[in-house]
Amino acid sequence: MTTRRTGLREQKKQATRVALREAALRLALQYGPENVRVDDIAEAAGVSPRTYNNYFSSREQAIVAAVTAEREERIAAAVADRPAHDRLADALADAIVEQYTEPDDHDVLLLITENPSLRDAFLDTAATLEHPLADAIAQRLGDTAGTLTARVLAATVAAAVRAALHQWLQPPAAPCATGGLVVPSGSLPDLLRSALAALAPALDAADKLQDVQTG
Amino acid sequence: MTTRRTGLREQKKQATRVALREAALRLALQYGPENVRVDDIAEAAGVSPRTYNNYFSSREQAIVAAVTAEREERIAAAVADRPAHDRLADALADAIVEQYTEPDDHDVLLLITENPSLRDAFLDTAATLEHPLADAIAQRLGDTAGTLTARVLAATVAAAVRAALHQWLQPPAAPCATGGLVVPSGSLPDLLRSALAALAPALDAADKLQDVQTG
DNA sequence: AGTAAAACATGCGTGCGCGCAAGTTTGCGT
DNA sequence: ACGCAAACTTGCGCGCACGCATGTTTTACT
Numbered sequence: 001m002t003t004r005r006t007g008l009r010e011q012k013k014q015a016t017r018v019a020l021r022e023a024a025l026r027l028a029l030q031y032g033p034e035n036v037r038v039d040d041i042a043e044a045a046g047v048s049p050r051t052y053n054n055y056f057s058s059r060e061q062a063i064v065a066a067v068t069a070e071r072e073e074r075i076a077a078a079v080a081d082r083p084a085h086d087r088l089a090d091a092l093a094d095a096i097v098e099q100y101t102e103p104d105d106h107d108v109l110l111l112i113t114e115n116p117s118l119r120d121a122f123l124d125t126a127a128t129l130e131h132p133l134a135d136a137i138a139q140r141l142g143d144t145a146g147t148l149t150a151r152v153l154a155a156t157v158a159a160a161v162r163a164a165l166h167q168w169l170q171p172p173a174a175p176c177a178t179g180g181l182v183v184p185s186g187s188l189p190d191l192l193r194s195a196l197a198a199l200a201p202a203l204d205a206a207d208k209l210q211d212v213q214t215g
Numbered sequence: 216m217t218t219r220r221t222g223l224r225e226q227k228k229q230a231t232r233v234a235l236r237e238a239a240l241r242l243a244l245q246y247g248p249e250n251v252r253v254d255d256i257a258e259a260a261g262v263s264p265r266t267y268n269n270y271f272s273s274r275e276q277a278i279v280a281a282v283t284a285e286r287e288e289r290i291a292a293a294v295a296d297r298p299a300h301d302r303l304a305d306a307l308a309d310a311i312v313e314q315y316t317e318p319d320d321h322d323v324l325l326l327i328t329e330n331p332s333l334r335d336a337f338l339d340t341a342a343t344l345e346h347p348l349a350d351a352i353a354q355r356l357g358d359t360a361g362t363l364t365a366r367v368l369a370a371t372v373a374a375a376v377r378a379a380l381h382q383w384l385q386p387p388a389a390p391c392a393t394g395g396l397v398v399p400s401g402s403l404p405d406l407l408r409s410a411l412a413a414l415a416p417a418l419d420a421a422d423k424l425q426d427v428q429t430g
Numbered sequence: 431a432g433t434a435a436a437a438c439a440t441g442c443g444t445g446c447g448c449g450c451a452a453g454t455t456t457g458c459g460t
Numbered sequence: 461a462c463g464c465a466a467a468c469t470t471g472c473g474c475g476c477a478c479g480c481a482t483g484t485t486t487t488a489c490t
Contacts, residue, residue, distance in 0.1 A: 008263055009445070009478050016447085038468065048223055048448050053469060224448050224475070231477090253438065263478050268439060 017055055018069075019045040025066035025108070033063060033115050060121035067108050068125040075099045076132035080139060088140060089203040092157060093196045097189045100161075119169050126162035130154050141206060149206055156199055164188070164195040232270055233284075234260040240281035240323070248278060248330050275336035282323050283340040290314045291347035295354060303355060304418040307372060308411045312404045315376075334384050341377035345369050356421060364421055371414055379403070379410040 023044035027036040038059050042049040056062045078095035112118045131154075138150035168188050186194070238259035242251040253274050257264040271277045293310035327333045346369075353365035383403050401409070 007479070012477090013446075037466095049468095050449070050470095051447050054447075057469080059468070222449070227447090228476070252436095264438095265440090265479070266477050269477075272439080274438070 016045065016047055016051070020047065020052060020055055020062050021066040021069055024062035028063045029108070029111065033060070033111065033118055036063075058121060060118050061124075064112060064118055064122045064125055067105060067112065068122070068128070071099055072129050072132045075129065076136040079133070079136040084140070087204065088137070088207040089196065089200040091140070092137075092203065093193055096157075096161060096196065097192050100192060101189055113169060123162055123166055123169070126158055126165055129158040129161060133157060153199075153203065153206060156202065157196065160195040160199055161192065164191040167191055167195075231260065231262055231266070235262065235267060235270055235277050236281035236284055239277035243278045244323070244326065248275070248326065248333055251278075273336060275333050276339075279327060279333060279337045279340055282320060282327065283337070283343070286314055287344050287347045290344065291351040294348070294351040299355070302419065303352070303422040304411065304415040306355070307352075307418065308408055311372075311376060311411065312407050315407060316404055328384060338377055338381055338384070341373055341380060344373040344376060348372060368414075368418060368421060371417065372411065375410040375414055376407065379406040382406055382410075 020041060024036070024041045027040055027044060036059075038052050039049050041062060042052045045052075052062070056065065075095050078098060079091050082091035082095065112122050130151075134147075134151045134154035137153050138147055141150055165188075168191050235256060239251070239256045242255055242259060251274075253267050254264050256277060257267045260267075267277070271280065290310050293313060294306055297306035297310065327337050345366075349362075349366045349369035352368050353362055356365055380403075383406050
């Protein structure tokens with residue numbers, strides 16, 4: 001049972017969501033993000049403009065949604081697939097870096113990088129990591145640890161990813177490098193690993209706690 | 216302005232109606248009318264079974280609707296296209312006979328003829344002639360004649376057509392031929408013309424009345 | 431024939447998409 | 461700088477489709 005809602009209603013809802021996403025991305029790539037109106041996306045998706053805003057609350061959301069679609073699910077799945085004896089911190093870092101460096105997305109990420117209005121929307125998508133990640137972490141920690149722990153860790157990881165993306169999207173004009181724990185303005189994988197390294201102690205603590213209880 | 220409702224809502228409604236019609240006909244031709252369930256039609260149309268019965272109140276209606284789809288509109292258009300100086304009775308008869316003898320429909324009409332449950336549903340479709348025909352007749356008579364006259368004539372014509380179809384669908388086993396005004400058990404065109412001939416006096420009367428008024 | 435199962439048809443509550451009418455933001459021309 | 465028009469976003473009501481539960485009819489099996 002992967003998806004509980006197998007109803008025809010839910011199918012069609014997801015279908016229009018995907019149609020909107022793909023139409024938005026296609027039009028943005030073809031005409032440039034600034035030359036695409038909400039009405040155009042809605043029409044291309046065969047849907048009312050009002051319905052567009054029932055799914056996405058801003059014009060940019062649909063475009064970035066197409067880019068980050070299912071990335072969250074892939075990350076959660078990748079976390080779940082790591083060997084159980086791996087450190088949680090490593091599993092998370094590996095899965096996240098792996099999924100944020102898909103070569104397929106590279107040209108599209110450029111599109112986002114170059115458009116300031118898309119950047120903000122893109123950063124917001126990091127929040128969507130939280131729920132699937134919470135499930136994956138909870139499963140990894142086992143039911144013995146409270147759900148709260150998993151949720152908190154997922155939230156902090158998502159925040160860290162968001163911060164890394166934020167740093168990465170900054171134009172490299174800023175000199176930065178304050179000598180803190182996080183080394184800024186590097187490649188995206190480095191930024192992600194650095195950001196997550198700061199969380200390693202918390203992740204290790206939860207991880208060890210779980211080891212004691214189970215074994 | 217052919218269609219006033221150009222809204223997206225109406226478009227999609229007609230789309231699902233057409234999808235149901237065509238799915239029903241396709242399945243009926245492929246597997247036989249008795250081996251097609253409502254659920255199959257609905258699924259083929261990408262729609263809930265409940266929705267099927269929002270459009271068609273019986274299993275057979277969708278099948279026959281596909282056969283008679285837009286025939287009513289074609290008849291009304293054909294009536295409107297006849298020269299204005301033609302007798303109304305002739306215009307009606309010609310238009311109706313013409314549209315009920317489309318060679319494309321012939322194999323499908325056989326399907327209906329051979330299935331008793333489809334025959335009843337098919338006869339009911341004659342009633343759908345009434346509204347478009349009323350408009351065509353009203354336009355032909357001009358606004359001087361009351362709308363009521365046009366409606367009454369349209370209703371009687373539709374009833375006559377229904378009677379002719381009813382007669383035509385009867386297996387020729389019945390001896391009939393009672394010497395009345397209507398000669399039964401002939402070809403469909405003959406039956407239609409005979410049935411409409413009985414209405415000619417009424418049609419002529421309305422026609423002449425209109426000629427007097429318009430001068 | 432009689433009963434069980436399947437298919438058909440309908441009432442009713444709910445959710446989603448549409449259409450309209452605001453109010454707000456953005457960009458352009460004067 | 462100022463308005464003005466286009467585009468964006470949201471609130472609200474309505475209509476259509478869905479899902480379910482019910483009652484009825486048809487079919488199949490013994």
